[in-house]
Amino acid sequence: MVYPFNSDHEMIREALSGFLQDWYENGKGPERIYKSGKAFDREAWSGFSHDLGMVGVAISEDFGGSGLGDLGRVVVMEELGSSLCAIPFLTTGGQVVDIISKIATKQFKKEYLPKIARGEIQGVFSSGHVGKEKKCINSPNADTADFILISRLNDKLIEVVFLDASAPGLKINSKKTMDPTRSFCDVDWSQVSDTDFLLIGTVELDFFEGIISQSQIALAAECIGGAQKCLDMTLEYASQRVQFGRSIASFQAIKHRCADMFVLIEAARSAVYAAAVATDSEKTEAVLIAKANATEAYFKVAGDAIQLHGGIGFTWEYPLHLFFKRARANRTMFGVLSEDYKLLADNIFGDKL
Amino acid sequence: MSNLRINFSKWMKTHFCGEYECLRGRATPGDEDAFPGLRLKWEREMGTAGWIGIGWPTEYGGKGASLDEIVGFNEEYACHGGPGRAGHIGETLLAPTIIAFGTEQQKARYLPGIKAGTEFWCQGYSEPNAGSDLSNIKTKARLENNQWVISGQKIWTSLAMDSDYIFVLARADEGSKGRHGLVFLLVQLNQPGIKIRPIKQMSGTSEFNEVFFDEAVCSHDDIIGDVGDGWKIAMALLGFERGASTLGQQMTFADEFRQIVDLAKSNGSAKNPLIRQRIAKSYAGLKIMRFTALRTLEAAEKGETTKEGYISKIFWSSWHRDLGELAMDVMGNEAEILVNGEYSKLQKLFLFSRSDTIYGGTNQIQRNIIAERALEMPKEPRGGGTVREG
Numbered sequence: 001m002v003y004p005f006n007s008d009h010e011m012i013r014e015a016l017s018g019f020l021q022d023w024y025e026n027g028k029g030p031e032r033i034y035k036s037g038k039a040f041d042r043e044a045w046s047g048f049s050h051d052l053g054m055v056g057v058a059i060s061e062d063f064g065g066s067g068l069g070d071l072g073r074v075v076v077m078e079e080l081g082s083s084l085c086a087i088p089f090l091t092t093g094g095q096v097v098d099i100i101s102k103i104a105t106k107q108f109k110k111e112y113l114p115k116i117a118r119g120e121i122q123g124v125f126s127s128g129h130v131g132k133e134k135k136c137i138n139s140p141n142a143d144t145a146d147f148i149l150i151s152r153l154n155d156k157l158i159e160v161v162f163l164d165a166s167a168p169g170l171k172i173n174s175k176k177t178m179d180p181t182r183s184f185c186d187v188d189w190s191q192v193s194d195t196d197f198l199l200i201g202t203v204e205l206d207f208f209e210g211i212i213s214q215s216q217i218a219l220a221a222e223c224i225g226g227a228q229k230c231l232d233m234t235l236e237y238a239s240q241r242v243q244f245g246r247s248i249a250s251f252q253a254i255k256h257r258c259a260d261m262f263v264l265i266e267a268a269r270s271a272v273y274a275a276a277v278a279t280d281s282e283k284t285e286a287v288l289i290a291k292a293n294a295t296e297a298y299f300k301v302a303g304d305a306i307q308l309h310g311g312i313g314f315t316w317e318y319p320l321h322l323f324f325k326r327a328r329a330n331r332t333m334f335g336v337l338s339e340d341y342k343l344l345a346d347n348i349f350g351d352k353l
Numbered sequence: 354m355s356n357l358r359i360n361f362s363k364w365m366k367t368h369f370c371g372e373y374e375c376l377r378g379r380a381t382p383g384d385e386d387a388f389p390g391l392r393l394k395w396e397r398e399m400g401t402a403g404w405i406g407i408g409w410p411t412e413y414g415g416k417g418a419s420l421d422e423i424v425g426f427n428e429e430y431a432c433h434g435g436p437g438r439a440g441h442i443g444e445t446l447l448a449p450t451i452i453a454f455g456t457e458q459q460k461a462r463y464l465p466g467i468k469a470g471t472e473f474w475c476q477g478y479s480e481p482n483a484g485s486d487l488s489n490i491k492t493k494a495r496l497e498n499n500q501w502v503i504s505g506q507k508i509w510t511s512l513a514m515d516s517d518y519i520f521v522l523a524r525a526d527e528g529s530k531g532r533h534g535l536v537f538l539l540v541q542l543n544q545p546g547i548k549i550r551p552i553k554q555m556s557g558t559s560e561f562n563e564v565f566f567d568e569a570v571c572s573h574d575d576i577i578g579d580v581g582d583g584w585k586i587a588m589a590l591l592g593f594e595r596g597a598s599t600l601g602q603q604m605t606f607a608d609e610f611r612q613i614v615d616l617a618k619s620n621g622s623a624k625n626p627l628i629r630q631r632i633a634k635s636y637a638g639l640k641i642m643r644f645t646a647l648r649t650l651e652a653a654e655k656g657e658t659t660k661e662g663y664i665s666k667i668f669w670s671s672w673h674r675d676l677g678e679l680a681m682d683v684m685g686n687e688a689e690i691l692v693n694g695e696y697s698k699l700q701k702l703f704l705f706s707r708s709d710t711i712y713g714g715t716n717q718i719q720r721n722i723i724a725e726r727a728l729e730m731p732k733e734p735r736g737g738g739t740v741r742e743g
């Protein structure tokens with residue numbers, strides 16, 4: 001067991017990596033995704049949630065989860081990242097679980113968290129407290145959700161409400177995305193009757209900073225999983241491919257590029273693990289560093305992987321473009337890179353521009 | 354916090370003051386010619402109090418400190434602004450090598466001087482034609498009348514001018530090639546057969562030197578290991594460099610970083626959004642160095658071997674070089690001006706950090722090492738040479 005993980009984490013990693021490898025390689029998962037045109041693989045979700053019980057990795061044991069927190073989620077996301085498995089864990093097992101765990105009544109938790117943990121229902125969080133309109137643009141995975149948690153402004157208060165996805169008047173418009181393994185949807189609840197919303201709790205504005213922070217760790221973990229897979233694929237390919245009478249892996253230009261990929265990945269990995277175990281006072285900063293470095297590393301590594309594969313890396317058949325597209329998507333998922341560094345700089349200088 | 358660290362912190366408070374005050378934060382790379390006499394006195398001060406060689410086993414006068422304690426010690430030293438250590442080559446490189454491979458006689462002869470802060474060592478590896486390809490060394494050693502007789506030339510020898518001894522990698526078997534036939538010798542510098550000529554560096558200082566051997570001698574006992582073991586010993590010595598000192602080094606980096614932030618605040622470049630982004634990025638790099646070092650230390654503590662340690666050298670050297678460039682951009686046009694005709698701390702940082710990516714294994718060599726060891730890619734084709742580790 002290697003720092004910072006314990007035997008529980010290693011157990012999940014082992015179970016998941018076998019399952020996902022099967023999905024990815026033998027099950028031809030990625031191919032199924034773009035054939036179906038859907039960013040959701042129901043079969044994979046059922047195996048992941050029902051058979052393996054992974055959705056509840058960060059749900060408390062009192063409510064049917066495994067109580068492994070951010071670090072447990074890091075393991076799951078790393079593995080998901082390396083397989084591009086098209087399932088909505090980041091939204092259901094991430095934001096939704098975090099919000100419910102933090103603000104819902106015990107009774108609500110008792111009713112919903114175990115079901116979420118078993119994969120019987122899944123939800124997304126759609127933020128609606130910033131704008132005036134009763135809708136959320138680019139909400140990931142909303143098209144396959146059974147329920148939606150919505151944040152909305154009520155006078156000066158921010159309410160978080162629960163809405164069944166089958167509620168009359170609710171419009172969920174799924175958009176085509178460059179990365180076909182994760183959907184983006186516009187969610188519009190302006191025509192939904194007031195009586196269909198169930199109030200879960202009331203929160204302050206900075207509540208969501210904490211929620212996003214946790215999602216950023218998960219996202220960053222997905223990035224190192226994906227980047228590692230890109231490097232592994234490149235090493236494998238480079239050792240097979242022969243040009244000029246020798247394996248291309250023996251060219252120093254290739255070796256050095258791979259070494260640089262390794263440095264990027266390991267540096268980002270250090271940051272992600274540190275963010276997952278950071279104390280409350282160190283968390284904000286550690287997460288910004290992790291997210292900025294992991295998203296940047298993933299994008300660079302995925303691009304380099306394509307380059308080192310030559311023509312085959314540029315094809316639709318070969319899965320590298322999917323990693324490249326996911327890496328692109330992650331760069332802007334929970335805030336953009338320049339914003340991360342801006343926030344860090346504000347911290348360092350103790351002022352704002 | 355360990356007891357050792359607490360005691361050391363107390364000691365620094367009461368001893369690193371008075372006449373030593375002027376050494377605060379000095380003698381960092383590029384500044385090693387600062388207060389030479391006083392720094393040697395400071396070493397003796399540390400030695401007398403038992404703060405040299407704390408990690409050595411107690412039977413050799415050490416405190417048998419754990420990795421954690423050594424890390425804490427180094428951090429404490431940096432925290433108090435302790436100057437660059439004149440004796441670090443002896444203490445952190447040679448001593449562990451003698452303890453691991455030396456004879457009892459060598460231990461008795463050489464460890465006390467290092468521990469007391471009275472005998473200083475330098476490293477005689479590189480030669481004009483043996484840099485990255487260290488195994489190409491030509492300096493010869495032959496055994497004659499119970500003495501090793503050494504002829505040849507070393508180059509880039511750091512701190513030779515302030516040292517009493519040099520450990521020398523030399524070729525004992527005439528006609529041998531590469532890693533074979535080498536010896537590792539302990540040689541006194543002050544003797545007729547040795548000439549030291551300083552080399553002026555781009556930082557204006559002369560931290561390194563040429564060392565010429567013309568029938569220089571040492572006793573036949575002053576060989577570590579046997580004839581033919583030289584390569585193994587030389588590499589093992591470089592291995593001791595890793596780990597514990599890096600966190601102390603990072604404290605120095607953090608100080609430099611802080612100085613740049615303060616300057617950016619006072620000269621207004623903190624209002625420049627691009628500078629701000631670069632400062633934030635640099636800060637992230639500083640933290641990542643720490644996180645990575647802790648990962649490696651945690652793993653080492655549990656007896657695990659992990660691979661992330663391979664990124665350490667290229668990561669810090671590249672980061673530090675970038676920091677030097679950032680410092681100049683924060684200074685703006687003032688970066689050109691030598692106040693009182695001398696390089697300031699940041700100007701020295703900018704210039705000296707160009708060497709960080711060269712010594713101790715260049716960045717290119719680091720990439721080779723990562724590719725071949727961490728990623729198990731094919732080895733470089735070579736003409737009898739061997740990739741140097743340190």
Ligand SMILES: Cc1cc2nc3c(=O)[nH]c(=O)nc-3n(C[C@H](O)[C@H](O)[C@H](O)COP(=O)(O)OP(=O)(O)OC[C@H]3O[C@@H](n4cnc5c(N)ncnc54)[C@H](O)[C@@H]3O)c2cc1C
Nearest residue numbers: 476477478479484485486509510511708711712713715717
């Ligand atoms: C400040 C400073 C202090 C030093 N202190 C000491 C000391 O105390 N004792 C000591 O023994 N030495 C010392 N050195 C020497 C240092 O170890 C060497 O400079 C270093 O190993 C590089 O060797 P070289 O200078 O001969 O460069 P070369 O090895 O000739 O390298 C020239 C260029 O070629 C590249 N190169 C070489 N081989 C390869 C390869 N296989 N693949 C790709 N690129 C390659 C290098 O990266 C470099 O860019 C010091 C050097 C400096 C700068």
